[in-house]
Amino acid sequence: MSQDEKPGWLGRLFGRKGGAPEAPEPPAGSPASPAEGRPDFATGAEDVAHVPLPAGEPAPAGPGRHAVPDVLEGADLQPIAGESERPPSGTAGDDPARGAESADTTRMAREPETAAPASAPDIQPVDAAAALAHDAMDTAADAQDAEKRGWWNRLTAGMKRTSSALSDRVTGLFTKRKLDANTLEDLEDALIQADFGVATATRIAEAVGRGRYEKGISPDEVRAILAAEVERALDPVARPLVIDGSRKPFVILMVGVNGAGKTTTLGKLSLTLKAEGHSLMLAAGDTFRAAAIEQLKVWGGRTGTPVVSGAQGGDAAGLAFDALKRAKAEGTDVLLIDTAGRLQNKAGLMAELEKIIRVLRKSDPEAPHATLLVLDATVGQNALSQVELFAKAAPVTGLVMTKLDGTARGGILIALAARFGLPVHFIGVGEGIDDLEPFAARDFARAIAGLEKG
Structure with a gap:
């Protein structure tokens, strides 16, 4: 600011009398501070807290703010020498602690203080060791449940090609006609094509037809019987x-x-x-x-x-x-x-x-x-x-x-069990680390039949 401008600024500052006049519009194209990217006549709430004061009371002091009487509300403010180099109040430069202090002080100046009655909280004694043990048990149980759900999802996704092929055949066979010899023969063919083996396919077809000959049967019932028979065949080798x-x-x-x-x-x-x-x-x-x-x-x-x-x-x-x-x-x-x-x-x-x-x-x-x-x-x-x-x-x-995820003929495991009876220790449904798991007959049977986990 030049020396010629000072008398004009002081005159404008102290020459006002009475109530506050309407604030003039800021001049267009005001110079912006390179450091802050806004006009130098700072009027932001974070820089100046406009706090109406009762008559006769001095402006309260506070860190990081300027509380000014409302007589200057909207005044044509100009920067004081050296002010433009200070960090904006409420931010305190790069010091987050001072910035928080300033923001909090500004908030307190704007909001009326209400003294809350002091009362001790109702705190019950807690057995810390028992609480930690309980939390650890809950966490372990949740992790185990999540792991089981994750494997079931991978298994059903991996068996999707086999289960979809069977479900399509079963739905087509048992939605439009009654259970007869031709239907059972077609079911047996579908199971053989899925590599269940002749002996297993024949046994499952007989189980489906038992007591239901010339009667209607839903596809869901057929899938339930299929799952039960597959589980019965695989349980001894799991x-x-x-x-x-x-x-x-x-x-x-x-x-x-x-x-x-x-x-x-x-x-x-x-x-x-x-x-x-x-x-x-x-x-x-x-x-x-x-x-x-x-x-x-x-x-x-x-x-x-x-x-x-x-x-x-x-x-x-x-x-x-x-x-x-x-x-x-x-x-x-x-x-x-x-x-x-x-x-x-x-x-x-x-x-x-x-x-x-x-x-x-x-x-x-x-x-x-x-x-x-x-x-x-x-x-x-x-x-x-x-x-x-x-x-x-x-x-x-x-x-x-x-590689059970790469074939629609996942029933080969059932044929192997029926012919050799060797233990099946693990099955894999992908290339991931978690895609090899111990073999469970019930899960495999329900997945191949297209049923939810039971």
Whole structure:
């Protein structure tokens, strides 16, 4: 501000008498402060708190605000030298604490003070330890329920192709005609096409027709009977994988054809066993595929598990023997051994699998303690041949069914159960870490029939 402007400003400030005149319009194109981006004649509520005061009372002081008499309300204010460089009140520059203090002081100046009667709150004593324990139990229960719902949603989504194909056939068969021999025959054909197997399909068709011949039956009733019969067929084989702690290490051998998902299944299984508190060691016995060795190392890194590996094309039997020897020396609970994919009809490859087992038994006569055959659900009836021929080369103790989400013929699991009766330990419905779960007959049966979880 120049010296010539000061007398005019003082005259305008102190020359007013009586009531406040109407405020003139601010001049157009007023210069804006570079720091704040608004005209220098600050009239914002955050800068000036206009507080009407009773006559004769001095303006109250307060941090970060200017309380002015209403006689200056709307006055043509001009900046005081140095004011434009100060941070706006209520913000206090970059100090949030001072800004909050200013805002709070402004609010108190605008609102009348009302003194609340002082009274002590009614506080009941709380057992802190009991409250924390109760909250922890509720949290664990909620997490478990969410996990179960998550798996059920993944299972039903994965089984959608099979359940939709069956539901469409069932709805078409039982909405327009009575139950007769032709209808039951068509139902049996639909089940066979879903790879339920002839024996299972015949039994289910007989169960649907029992006592209902020449009568009407709804599609929902048929699906309920279907679910009950599938559960009855699968319940005897739905068995969890049990780790025998007296055998240390407990050796698990993974076998199967190319592309069935052995290495991925082994990695997911290692996560499950690690979560159960077992110490693990992985052996990269698929020495024919370099990617399998690297893939297993990635799984080992995820779980903090050591991986025994060798050069690509090396002797798989020798590597398995070295891994077992090391696992014994380190007191490892579980040794998981991956193997190369091999077609079940190739005698040379199956002989190599037999060699791996012979070499393992030189160190432990009972090894492997579990041999899991990983099956791809998309191969359909070929899975029956795989089980039959792999069981001749290795002591298959249980099955893992993968890729149920990639086929409309998910009933192959029922045909396998009816023919071999081998335990089904796990099923997979996707490529995610959480898409491999212990097999539950009831859940699988209701999912394949297109019913809600019961």
